[in-house]
Amino acid sequence: MNRLQRALDALVERIDTPAPIVLVDVMQGNIDRIQGFADQRNLKVRPHVKTHKCVEIGRRQIEAGAVGITAGNVGEAEVFAAAGFDDIFLAYPIWAAGSKKPRIRRLAESARLRVGVDNVAAIEALADAMGDEPDRLQVVIEVDCGARRSGAPPEAAGDLALAARKRGLVPVGVFTYPGHGSSGPDARKRAAQDQEAALTTAVRSLADVGVTAEVVSAGSTPTLEFSTSSVITEIRPGEYVFGDLNNARLGACTDDQIALFVAGTVVSDWVPDQVILDVGTKALSREGSPEIGYGGIAGTKAVLAKLNEYHGFLPLPDGEFRPSVGSVVPVVPNHVCPVVLGFEELIVTDSTGTSLQRWSVDARGFLN
């Protein structure tokens, strides 16, 4: 990953650190590769925007062939709807209360809106929110495939679809999230198999009550390689657009596919065999563990051993990599999604480090 340091070296005079740097050629390669993978298998791509929260990147995903976007909350959906995205799936068991009721109604007026549901009370609240136009809202039944997070048992999907239809909402299918596919390289395929089994059961449960599953929606960057069952109609990967160390460890991306890093400056070097970077939890979040560290320096074996809010502790055990105070280095996150929380904008360049654009993190701070 010395390519990241090379791009950074070309860029360094023009940026202040810490800053999230996107290599747009690598990112575009990720977008095109996954789209091509899905096209070959007759799968639609509906990328999750939680990873980038950036309208410009969402547009590139659509231009490459994505059918629409996935959002994780009403605020994200609103930002992208306002930017003209007209096919949005809120893949979350939304609870419609307070001002979320009119917000959801307005969203359903400005875009084809699909919302996840996994229980009857939430269906009732959504129907109430939609007033006299419940048929403007499509619902997708969430089922659990082993992550033990949200989602009904797959065999309960039909009853939930009926409950939605009874209130005038439009049930269009089922979705699940194979989150247990991130626990290790071996887990990816098994979770994808669990996902296929759960979705197959859920589709049958809908059919049993006379509902056709037009949408059969699957995760995720770690599992998509194995999510090619003919029952699945669409995939919702998020992290693939940037990649990160977690996905590289899982085998879900290569080092060369990592498209985002955080540029950090060495600010102090008094402790022997350690330097301090200006990259802490407010840039990276506390993603990692004492065992794997909290982010790695591209092209080296050095990993951040500890983070404070504005300080990253970087041990330098082997003595080869010894950046001096003032050096700027590329920090690759373990988990890329939290990085967009802390920054107003992404610094967008290419692998040569010559171009420089600033793209707004449009949906940052929209968490409800």
Add this chain to the structure above:
Amino acid sequence: MNRLQRALDALVERIDTPAPIVLVDVMQGNIDRIQGFADQRNLKVRPHVKTHKCVEIGRRQIEAGAVGITAGNVGEAEVFAAAGFDDIFLAYPIWAAGSKKPRIRRLAESARLRVGVDNVAAIEALADAMGDEPDRLQVVIEVDCGARRSGAPPEAAGDLALAARKRGLVPVGVFTYPGHGSSGPDARKRAAQDQEAALTTAVRSLADVGVTAEVVSAGSTPTLEFSTSSVITEIRPGEYVFGDLNNARLGACTDDQIALFVAGTVVSDWVPDQVILDVGTKALSREGSPEIGYGGIAGTKAVLAKLNEYHGFLPLPDGEFRPSVGSVVPVVPNHVCPVVLGFEELIVTDSTGTSLQRWSVDARGFLN
């Protein structure tokens, strides 16, 4: 802490979740109590704004008697300077490069600016940044007292002060951060003793080269109770304004002094003895561990056992507390500082939950 649930119940129809809720009466009590503690001991208070990043809260700290503010990076300092704060200490070993050079120069023109330094190269870069007006910038030598983060050895402080003076910068004192005081209740006092010893040595080192330490600046919420040595002139606590579970566990605040929680809604309850909240890492950051959990529900023993980005996994082992889907509950963070990263605004109420204001998180996203 059922008081938090009571305030939330009164407020719940008027907010969308997840949302950070501040009880302004409790917060004001924290501000006034620490100010009173410091006044009695002839210590100045210079609160760290990283915790709230909110101009309105900074104003209240100044109104209560704080002499100025502490910021963690240039961006935070700029936001508060633009809002009229005229005494700012950047308690960080700033590396002045790129556009940070003119930014620091402009800051020093609009406020009395003090900047941390712990090495000669950084002093040279700051002096270069100040052009022909280096005397507009005061520097405070950072020394290490055992956190092994940034900071020179205390006995090196004098040489650094001389290096600064040689370049026309104005050395005004020394500071340190006793970060090792957060490792457990017993560590607080020991770290404060280390802090006193390091600052005493550093003051002597300055005196040896003819520099008077006008500023002798100490951390921190966990250690301030023990930071009352006559060598210290000011304290820089941040977290005291809100409190959190980490500080409560350390004995550095009481449960009744916790002034911020994140309101979360139960969105799914299919897994036996578990519910899912809409409070995940993008609201709380991943602060905690499997042992202590990742945030607690006020007034109960329930703690979040696991977080995804938009999902909090809440086991309900004892069977007494069984919130249904749609219930809104107060989540108290382990570490309060990252919460402001994810939100545009703080919802500000009081312990009765009747009032409601929205205060902007002004310096959110300003990380460099």
